[in-house]
Every structure is written in structure tokens, then in C-alpha cells.
Amino acid sequence: MPSQVIPNQAYAFWVFVYIAAAVQAALLALALWRRPVNTEANRVLAVWVALTGMDLLVKAVYWNSLSPEWFRAYRFVALFPFLYGSLFYVYVRALIETRAFRLRDGVHLLGFGVMLALNAHVLLMSDQQMQALSARWVAGEKTIGSWFDVPLFVYSLSYVAAALVRVHRYRRRLRERRSDAERMSLRWIDVMAACQVVIWIIATTQWLATLPGIDYRLLFGAVAAWVCVVGWLSLNQPPVTSEPTAVAGEEAPPDTTDPDDARFPAVEARLAQLMGGDEALYREPALTIGQVAKRSGYPEYLVSAVINRRFGGTFWDYINRLRVEAVRVRLVDRDDARTILDIAYDCGFTSKSTFNAAFKRQVGETPSNYRKRQGQGETVTEPTGDAARR
Template identity: 25%
Template sequence: MNTSELNSFIVILIYGSLVLLSLLKLTNPLQVNRKANFWFGIFLFLWSTFWMDEVLFLITGSAIEFHSLYIVRFVQFLTPIVFYFSVLFYTNPTFTFKITDLKFLLLPAAFLICLFLIQSGFTNPFEYLSVILILIQALFYTGLSYIIIRKHQRKIQQFSSNTEGINLNWLEYIIVVLFIVNIIYVIYNLFYDPKSLNFFINTVFLLVIYWVAYYSLKQKEIYPLEEKQRQELISIDEDADEEEVKRKLISDEELGKIKIQLENIMETGKPYLDSDLNLIKLAETLEVSSHHLSYVINTGFGKNFFQYVNGYRVEYAKVLLKDADSKFSILGIAYESGFNSKTSFNTTFKKLTGQTPSEFKKISSDL
């Protein structure tokens, strides 16, 4: 099989994989993150159309400029904004469109006008302008999506003790990879023969698509709580540890009282051993509001919820690691300490101690 045949095979795999994954996200058999998966499914389908020209050529044996159809170009233009909508719903499932969101239609409207003028015979300069609008749309919404995901990653640390599986890292990596691939593609189009890069680009895209399929299908519900609790957690600001310190939610006397009560419960009850512990669960144990508890942790300890709980978990893990008679493996100690994976255990442990659990165990056994 030569490179051309292999590239054709990869194109078929890309198109088929995207369409199949799109259908899986749209039907959403697990019924999780419904709105987000709907928009992500639409994004995947729009993404698949970029290979439609090559697929039609392989089927018919003759070149069909499917991509040059104006309606198709307009629909493809919407791909970045649809991806952005999926990110919005992943990070905030209660998001609803408002009249002010009509601003999202500004760039598509400008692009549609360009297409109309091009079709009317005004090729220059509107053909160039349409390309510029495509680049602006792609860069703007992928950049905005990246910022929203980063904010989400800070926010969930305000209420979740284990963020792996809900931090949307896979979406962040999609943006970075696609950005790098597009830069390479543009450079080759400007200075080299772009056809020589087709095989490489398509191979990279195929790997990215399978990687996306793996992580998107295993993505669990990010806010798996009843509506009232969900609204409460979503309302927590991602920079609450900085904002809440600036304004007093409760008196210093009340703060001190809750702080002592919290320390007692953490020492005696060890709620941090529950891998599903979140801000609301701990607040219910203390019989205080989640906002007040967040304020006490942020102000009284100078940490967010994630840092505070995982500090206790690491200390508990240290005791188990120092125990020469312990029959637990490193993974077993991670689970016993309240972590839900070896990866999160290693990352958090090293961040707080400067050593991996294995290094800490070895040094402790040598003493």
C-alpha cells in the first residue's frame, strides 16, 4: 500500500469515526451532560464535513468540490462557535441563551455577506476577507473556550476534593493540539507544497479523534447533584478564595468557632477518606451553609477546598507509607487515603511534599 492509498484509508477512518462519534454524543446513551453532549455532537458532525471532498472523490472517482458550496462553507464556518457552546454547557449546564447572546451571530453574519458578494461576482477583496473571518472566528472561539476551561478548573477546586474526571483537561488538550496542527498547516501552505503534508496532518487528526472519542465517552456528569445544590455550586466564583477574603460573610467570632469545629471533625471523623467528598457534603456535616464553609476554609486556612481536603489526605498517606508492616501497595494507599486514582495521588503528593509517594516511602524506610 503506497502513501496515497494509505492516506485515502485514513481519510475514510477520519470521516467514519467523526460521524459515528457524533451520533453517539447526540444520542447520549448514558444521559450525562445532555446539553453539552448535544452541542459537542453537532461540532463533531460539522468537523467531519471538512473531509467530505476527499470522501466523495473516493466514492465517485471524480473531483466534487463539496467544500466550495457556499452553504457548506457557511455551515463549516460555524464549527468553532458550536465547539464554544459545548464548552459553555460542560462548564455550566444551567446556561441559557439570552437576547444579548445575539452577538455570537455578528461574525457569521459578516461571513454570510461575504459569501453573498462572492457569489455575485465580487471575488476580490471579499474572498480574502472571508479567509480572514475564518481565521478570526477560529482563533477567537478556541481562545475563549480555553479561557473558560481554565476558569472551570479553578472553580471546581472550590467545591470538589477530587477533580480528575471533571476538570475537562481533554477539551483543553484538543484546543492546544488543533492550534499547533493548524499553525504547521498554514506554514506549509505558505512555504511548501501542502499536498506533501496531507498524510501527516490526516494521521495526526485521526489520532486526535480517537483520543477525543476515548475521553469524551468516559466523561462523567460534572455536576451530579440535585438542581438546588447544582445551582449553589455553579454560583461559586472560581476566584472565591480571593474575593471572599476581601468581604466578611460572617463575624470573626463565628469564623473561629466554625474553624475549630471543622478541625475537630476532620481529625476525628476523617471525612476526607471519602473520595466523593465535596463542599456540600462537608457543610451538611457541620450544619453550616456551603458559602460560609468556603469562606472559613479560604479565609481561616488560606486554601481552597481542594487544597484543604487533600492536605489531610496526604498526611494520612504519609502515615501509611511510613508503616513498614503495611500490606498496601502505592495504589492501595491512594485509595485508602481518599484519592480516586494513582495519578491524582502522585500529582497531589508531590506538589505538597516535593516527593513522589514511592520516593517518600523509600526515604522513610531507609531512616
Template identity: 25%
Template sequence: MGWFLIVAAMAIIPFMVGFAGWYDNQPYRDILFFVPFVHSLFIGPLLYFYTKSISNYNFRIRGRAYLHLLPGLVYLIVNIALSLIDVFIYKRYNLTNEYNDPDFSDWYTILSMLSVLIYLFLSIRYYNSYKKYTRIATSFADAASLQWLRNFLYAFSLLSIMPIIRTILSNFSFFERMRYFGPWYYYLGFAIVVYYIAISAYHAIYLPIYKLEFNPDLLQGFPEQDSAAENEAGNLGPEIKKTDIAQEKMITLRNGLLEVMEAELLFERADLTLSEVAKKLGTNSVLLSRVVNQHFKLNFNDYINQYRVEAVIKRIAMPEFKNQTLLAIAFDSGFNSKATFNRSFKKITGKNPKEFLNRDLSSRL
């Protein structure tokens, strides 16, 4: 994220200092023409790597991953070489065009736009797979889903096609007369989305990111299940039958899961993950996920939230909790936000917490 913000800040420098008159005065004009500020070929790969790193704490850029940065490095090296030759050998503009800033050449702009769009597509596809994984492998799926990252990726996608829109608008005399001031709306939008992801990324440190270890290959092992209806329809049946796991072992794991949840109140941990429970039961995440799907007709996130909702219902009727607010009881029961609590409560009981409390009070009277 740090490198992305640096590249984003550099990309906007020519516009800002150009507005201050640098393109019309020396030696500032030479600085803008000889120094490569815009490195758009790095933006796409950096966003893609960031999407991977924030969803997988163990992700590192290694080996062939560096090839994604190769186009940007080639542009940077070639640009620096051409500038140095002109400055120290020719001592004038020769390989560098005196009238066109290389950072804004048509070929470079088009190539950069295509690069960003391709990597945004890859990032969005990766994010959608990751979001499925959070419901299967975490008990804090709402927080782990990183919706702000999804919003940023879509906003940046829209922003990335703005040069095309600008090209179309340039055919109209009003926008053509704006000339230098024409791109202002693009840079305004660019600044807004960059500020958005910078602030959101800072707030992400409050998540237990160190527990996120998503790899798309993991989804091939987990049964896909988003609702009880899909299980009842038998969508998972054929896949489960293919395994060599004896039904007795599945039942043993189910009983072990019930016992550990009741005895140790694991659901009270807001950052509980499937892998932690699997390790406690001496099994693996994939098998435990199958047990939860087959025997409880739920994914892991909904299974844990069901325990939390039941705990809240029990506790609001207990004298020792009468001085606590409903939200405090919800947090003590393992929920990490009011929105998640309300959504889960309504999903499991069919009523929102307020309706449930009013009905409970009415029945007592």
C-alpha cells in the same frame, strides 16, 4: 461535542472525495459545488459551548447564546438559497461559480480562521479561570482540571494558524508544485486533534461531571489563594476584613469543619466538593472557602488531600492494612489516581511515598 464532530467530519469531506476524483467528474462535481460541506463558522462557537458545558453541568444554550451561531446559519442559508436558484431556476451555474467551490473562497477561509481563533482565545481564557476554580471548590482538582481539554485547545490553536503558514510556504516553488496535495499536512493534523478530543471526551464520562457547576462570576466571591505563602503575606487579609462576618462565626465554622471531617471521614469520598461540605455545615461555599484559607492556610483541594495523606500514613502502620498495597490504601483514603497521590504526598510530607516507606522501615529496624 457531537455537533462539533459532525461539523469537523463534513469539513474534511471535500478534500477526501476530491482526492478520489469528484472534482473532475460529473455529477459529483456539481454535488461539491452546490452542497455546502464546510461550516467553519460553527467550529469556534461549538468549541466554546463545549468548554462551558463540560465545566458546568447545568450549562444550556439559551437566549442570546444563539447569536454565536448566527454567522454560520447565515452562510448556510445563503449558500443553500443560491444553489437552489441555480439548480431549479437557471438550471446552470449562475450565482454559483463554476470554477471555485464556495466553501474555499478566500473571504470565507479568512473569516472562518478569524472566528476560530477568537473563540479559541475565549475558550482558553474560560478554561484558565475554571482551572483556578477546581482547586478552590473540589477535592479532585487534578481530574477536574481536564488537562486533555487544555491540550486540545492549544493544539487546535496551532492548527488554526496553519493556513497562514501554508500561504507563506506557497511562495516556495517546492510547495507550489505540490498543488492539490499541498494541504495534506493540515488535514492530517486536523484529523489527529479531532480524534484526540473525541476519545478524551468519551473518557470524561468517568468524572463526576454532574458536580461541576463553574461560573466565572463565582471566582469574584472566592478568595484567590494558591499557596500558604500568599496567605502568610496577608494577601487575603484586606478582603476578609471587608466582610461583616464576626470572627466567632468563622471559628465556629472552623470547629464544625474539623468535627465533621474527623467524625464522618468525608475526605474518603474521592468526589467531595466544597459546596457539599458547606451544605452539611449550613453555610455557603464562599464563606467556607474563606475559613479554610484563613485558618488552615490552604485551598480546599489541598486541605482535603492533607487529610488523605495523613490517613494513608496512619493506615500503613496499622496491622489491618498490612495486606493492602500502598495504592489501595491511597484509594481507600480518597485519592482517585496514583499520580495525584504521589504529587500530594510529596507536597505535604516533602518525600515521595517510596522514600517515606523506606525511611519508616529503617526507623523500625
């Protein structure tokens, strides 16, 4: 990364921040490594956080002392950002697939390996050469190491983008198969990615222009803040279910299912039976399409095709429409004095935010406004499978 600010006494506060963040990173890495939830992914994250802590600690020591003896370590950790984007991708994949780091995953570390090889001549310099290089760095020479800034930004951000694509596909897959997809949708990954993008924006701005306040202090201050964000998010994350798949032997490519399949009306009728009356399967919070298919007696791919083509949407959409209709029935019932949230949970919703969004999208107003407006007057019938068409 280019040097635009000469280390001086103004760094004293930031040195303290970096050391504090490095200590927190070490403790967080230990906690993540031992955490029983999402073990495989958390161990990848533990390594990532530990490397970030080492990066911050070395920079803090060097900036505090400006000792040439530490400049070699300083130049080494300057290559760590070539690991951060790829480790984020490996972490996301381990989280989604619930599998540990494998030897072949080392291909995602090649960027760091290549840059390490290209910078080996610097790391292997004699002490005198390293002392001279350190002096040039302290003097603010921008050419030292600046040549790898562009490949660093492109390489790292491409991995962040690839990780977000995998998360998007995972969410889509969940919506096709689970009614509680929103609760398991890895929203904290978006926050982690956004924090990284902010860090890279600061780094890019620092590289392209000299602006007041946009320097190494802000950049690695943002990294220190990122450690805190990761700590809060990672230690509060729920268990993640591996990428859902259909029952073995029942998967059929979407384009091989005849849209005029003679079984479609029978499947629709069976779904209406399961979702209406006393059964009301939609009220089960963690309902999956596999469970519905098993109860219906039809293959999962056929049930999925009926929901997608006849009801227009994913399994998640279908079930939530039924739940919203059930909530509407209860909100206009003068004898039902329960809170709106209690009613929503009773109808199968597991999240207040998901319920409010689904209700407003389907009904066009908030649940509270609907209850006030419709409260005593309108008669609403219990939902059936047909309600999901609306």
C-alpha cells in the same frame, strides 16, 4: 483557504483517508447523539462532528473527481471552519452548565452567517461561472477565497481561547467546593483544544509560506486525525457535574467576610473535630464544602472563608493536605502491609496521579521513596485540621 497544491493523483491516498474519517464522523455523531451521559453537550458535539465529516466527504469527492459540479459544495463547506471554534465554545459551555443549545446561542453562529452572506455571490454563480472558477482553483490561483483567512483564524482561535478560560474558571470553582475536583476537571477539553491549535498552526503556515509537505493533504489529514481523537475522548468521558454553586441564601461576597470574624476560631475548632479522630471526613472521596458546612453547623461561606484565610488555599488543597498527612501515618506503620495506592484510596484520594502530585508537592519526595526512607523509624501523628496549615 488558499490553494497551494494542485489536486492530482497524489491525493488518492488522502481521499481514502478523508472518506474513512467522514464515515467515522457519521457513526460517531450518531453515537454521541444517543449517548445518555452529558446529553446536552454531546448533542452539540454530535452536530460539530457531523459537519466535520461532511466537510471531509465533500473535499474527498471533489479532489477525486475535480468535477465543477462539486465545486459549489466545495466552496460551501470551505466556510464550515467559521463554525468549528464557536461550536467548541458552545460545547464547553453546555458541558459545564449541563444545558441544551438555546435559540439565543445562535449568536455564536453569526460568524458563519456573515461569511455565508459575503460568499453568496459565489455560491449563486451560474454553472458556467462555477466551472471557470473551478478551473482557476485547480490551476492553483491563490486569490480565490484567501481574503477570509485572517478573520477565520482570529475568529476561531478567539472562541477556543474563550472556551479554555471558561474551563479554567470551572476548575477553580470546583477546587473551592469539591475534594475530588481533579477527577472532574475536564482534562480532555485541553487535548481537544490543543488539536485544534495544531490544525490552525498548519493552516496558518500553509497560508503564509510554501513549504514541502505543508499543504491541504496535511491540513485535512490533521482534521481526520482530530475526528479520531474526539471519538476516543468523547466516548470515554465521565458524567460532568454542572458548575457548582453555594447553597441558596448562604453565599456572601468574599470582601464582606471580616478576616477577624469572632466566629473564625470556633469554625477552626469544629473543622479540626470533623477532620480528626473517628469522623475523619477527609476520607470521603467525593466530599464537598457544602457537606462539611452542613456537618459543622456554620454557613458555607464562613467555612470557605476560614479555609481560604486560615489554612491558605482552596477546599481541594485543604482536604488533600489532610489526606497526605494520613497517608504518611500509614506508610510508616510497620503493621500496615497494604500497597501505597490502597492506602491512598483509603485516605480519600480517587486518582493515582492526583495523589502522587499532592504527596510530592507537600512532602518533597515520592510516596515510595518516603516509605523506603521512613519505613521503620519515624513516628507520625494522625492529621487534624491543623495539619492543613503546613
